[in-house]
Amino acid sequence: MSDIAKGLLGGGWSLLVGWILPTLINVTVFVALAPALAPVQIGDLLSGANTAAVVAVVSGVLVAGLVLAAVQNFLYRVLEGYSLWPRPLQRWARQRQLARKRLLTDRLAALRLADAEARGEDVATAIAPYRAHRRLGAYTRRGEGSAVVTGLVAEQLRRYPVDDAQLAPTRLGNSIRRLEEYAWSRYGLDSQILWSELCCVADEQARKEEAAARANVDFFVCLLSGHVLLAVAFVALHASGVLAGRGPMIAAVALVVLARIWYSAAVRAVDGWDGAVRSMVNLGRVRLAESMGLLMPDSLADERQMWLAVARLVRDPADPNAAGRLDAFRRAATAVPHQPPAR
Structure with missing residues (x-):
């Protein structure tokens, strides 16, 4: 029993919560809305009657959940705006997301200028264009709850990657993209190609938090x-x-409306996933450098150069200059005395 509990608390728990549970919900919805086509009635599922049919449905749910978990990359890429999206539609959607990001940036700037003006600072020249703007004028008037509005706008803006070139076609894609490019934009560390290494050196608690946060997003994506x-x-x-x-x-209409709600919930659930990944990068990169035999530089600029050299070596080992760039950061090997084999 203890082994089963450990398995559930490990990767099995994320699979159960992220993919099997929402599959069970969807199957229950189908049984409730189309009883004539279902192999078992909703009353039988709740009461446990017709054991053979219930076992068949539960087995089907498990198989379907495992299949969805196996194709999760495809599901994510569809929702992120990549797979099955024509190139013209991708470009149009990216431009739309870029315009939305810039609007949020301007709103946040207007709110902060209004705060500065309320504190008595001379920002008349800077705030004038925002005050004259049709869509930004309301954000230059400080009133009750302005601090809350500023926090909400900043929260929405944080769901976009820092680099505009990294923008994805959808809100979910951008919310995930910002956690994927966090290590690169801050430290020059390519966490995408070094993710397995980061997980190996991270604390067990950090890995559990990342898996649990990812399971929350998986739940809404599957649902x-x-x-x-x-x-x-x-x-x-x-x-x-x-x-x-x-x-x-x-x-069908009700399900589409609910799917839209679950999509927004998935976007917000990525916030927790982003925090878990961010902590793994911030705290785990030092251990990663030590595990790879590298000395952590004193300056952030040199650290970026080190991780860029690691990325080049991993991506293109045939690059004749890749090893040379990394040699400057390698730790001198410590001689280990030879130990005779135990008899």
């Missing part, structure tokens, strides 16, 4: 993906005449 599939299924069944009446179409 909304299932809702969309169910909505398409209900529309197809109604169009083919298998399900009659307005019920299937109402259910």
Whole structure:
């Protein structure tokens, strides 16, 4: 029993919460909304009657959850705006996200200038363009709750990567992209190609927090993906005449609305995931350098050069200059006395 508990608290728990539980919810929704097509009724699921059918449904849920977990990269990339998105649509969506990021940046600047003006600072020249702007003028008037508004705008802006070149076509894509480029923009550390190494040197508590935070995002991604599939299924069944009446179409619309809500919840859930990854990078990079036989430089500029050299060596080992750039940061090997084998 203790081994099972340890397994659930490890990777199995993330799989259960992130993929199997939302799959069970989606299957339950299908059974409740289309009882004529379900192999078991909702009452049987709740009461445990018709054991054979319940076991079959539960087994199907487990298999479906495992399959969705196996194709999670594809699901994420669709929601991030990459897979199945035509190039023109990707470009249009990126421009839209860039415009939204710039608007949030201007709103935050207007709010901070309004705060400075309220403190008696001379910002009349700087705040004038914002005050004359149709969409920004309201943010230059400091009133009750202005500090809360400033915090909310700053929170939305933090869900975008620092570098505009890293922008993704969707809100979820940008929310995930900011945690992927955090180590690179701050330290020059490519956490994408060194992620396995970072996980190996990170504390167990840090790894658990990262897995739990990722499971929260997985939950909403799986739930909304299932809702969309169910909505398409209900529309197809109604169009083919298998399900009659307005019920299937109402259910499809409701599922799409719920999927939109779960999408926003997934975007917000990435905040916790970002914090966990950020802590692994901030605290784990020193251990990573030591484990790789490197001396942590005194200056941040030199540290960036070190991690850039590591990234070049990992990405292109055939680069004749890659090893030379890294030699300056390597720690001198300590001679270890030879130990005879134990008899």
